Amino acid sequence: MTVSATGAHETVSGTRFSDLTRMPDVRGHFGPYGGRFVSETLSYALEDLEKTYLSLRDDPAFQAEFDHDLAHYVGRPSPLYHAERWSRALGGAQIWLKREDLNHTGAHKVNNTIGQALLAKKTGKPRVIAETGAGQHGVATATVAARLGLTCDVYMGAEDVQRQKLNVYRMRLLGARVIPVESGTRTLKDAMNEALRDWVTNVDTTFYIIGTVAGPHPYPQLVRDFNAVVGREARRQSLEQIGRLPDALIACVGGGSNAIGLFYPFVEDDAVAMYGVEAGGDGVETGRHAAPLSSNAPRGVLHGNRTYLMSDDAGQVSDTHSISAGLDYPGVGPEHALWKDVGRVNYVAANDKEVLEAFRELTQMEGIMPALESAHALAHAKVLAPTMRSDQHIVVNLSGRGDKDIMTVARIDGIEF
């Protein structure tokens, strides 16, 4: 494997990499993906949100408030840490970790919830809702809701409530109500269905804080914009600490918010290769995974956008499988779908076994316990780094910390508390 730029600057579809920073178009399309495929009952709410966002996005006062909260509440900038011991052990490129795990609440998710909570505040709505998989977005939403005095209801698949008990209790301590969702596959996609149903019913009083770069326009755009602080910092820190841009970026991809956040500010840097790592579950070849891009799933429409979507021949959305609740989603953000098609990002998968190995390795060699989601990115770093020279550099988004996953790993080790 090489880490040269991913290919020609102009692709078959005619999209230049430099065009990629100007997506989406006014109707929320990223090339053939994205859009606003929603019931008419939601159109008003989305138009309203779009108007609010567009009016505030370039408002210096809003930006200043966002930056202030990121600095003093979240603790940004997060460090770019050189994992020297692990790099030596892998025997190749130098690995740098973008430490989103050190943010308040322990993951990148809070960047977006801070931003959306500010929007909610501007709209004057007293209640926020969210969907959550691993619970990180739910915790980040409950956190900002507590701070702003907003009522907060979090929808979570009943299956995920079981496997992420610690985060469920954290949300409750923060004053949120966690509503287990029993429909469908009882995971993240069903939580999102239920949150959309709630929103459509309570739109006058409720702001829906979506946690990933999926959903109907303008969510993929605004969630990206709020998370792009990760990539902007990483770019600046690379120039300061490495002395140049890195050769490669790696991030895990479920819906894809942490990957978009890291990648987006580097999109025009053709020499920086990018790898999005999906949840390979039992292995992509087994069909039991959550990797729509790397398995080349058909295109489809779910949750308001067109994207790569795991579904059966009849168009019913497939069950997904992953050790990590946060990546257990059959679709993926529409901007990632476009980036795959134009060849800007390489999408690969790491299976559960490789992920656990990476989880243990980083914990034991660097004293940093990653979230199982982030361990997908680390698993690919283990593959990529040895193919590169020691004067080359990889930035891995360590998108969250692993405390929430201790029970899951313990269960695999046969330990019950």
Add this chain to the structure above:
Amino acid sequence: MNRIDQRFSELKQQGRKALIPYITAGDPAPQYTVGFMHALVDAGADIIELGVPFSDPMADGPVIQKACERALKKGTRLVDLLDMVAEFRQADTTTPVVLMGYLNPIERIGYEAFADRAAEVGVDGVLVVDMPPEEADEFGPLLKVRNLASIFLIAPTTSHARAATICAHGEGYLYYVSLKGVTGAATLNASDVAEHLAPLRDMTDLPLCVGFGIRDGVTAAEVAKVADGVIVGSALVNRIAEHAETPEIIAGQLNSVLAEMRTAMDA
């Protein structure tokens, strides 16, 4: 002339309002659906909305969600549903049939292949819940050239500008969603509905049909006073759910729910 337009013009001459039942195809099992359709026609249905079951029915409440789950558990696919319409048409060539569902099953078949088959089996209209007119650039014309009506939703929250767009693209009838929320939610307020329908009358000659919240003869009759048609879904699907274990009595149950509405509306 499309069967839907034909039906509304007949109703207008008779001074009657359309009664439009919805059931989810394949619920509780695929072999019963065509029989249910005939039973609904016998009870006074003017148009039938046949729901395409989907794994993620985001705009539906628990009643229709569970109907989808029952139908999918029995393996109901969109291609089967099109076969059901073909079978229905062998005995009924006049009652319009509208398919209502979500986009992804149609995307998997392909827009053109779906439109071909739908026209061939005798479908008259298509309502894709998660495809507003802005996203229908490609699909809409494929339906139109086959004389299949694109039917759209209008909500209480729809802005004037959007309503104009929807009226410009809509065919067959407009489906006015009487409540904020999902299907099967609380009961509606007929005078509130009338207030929302008035401005739409200035924008379009399409029949205005009202759904969400119609549970019995009383609500059906109230809505029929202000609208051109009454759409009833969850009240019927509830009966299917109650008797899912004894499917042989469901047709009779559907008939009695709908007949009560028909009588009340025509009184």
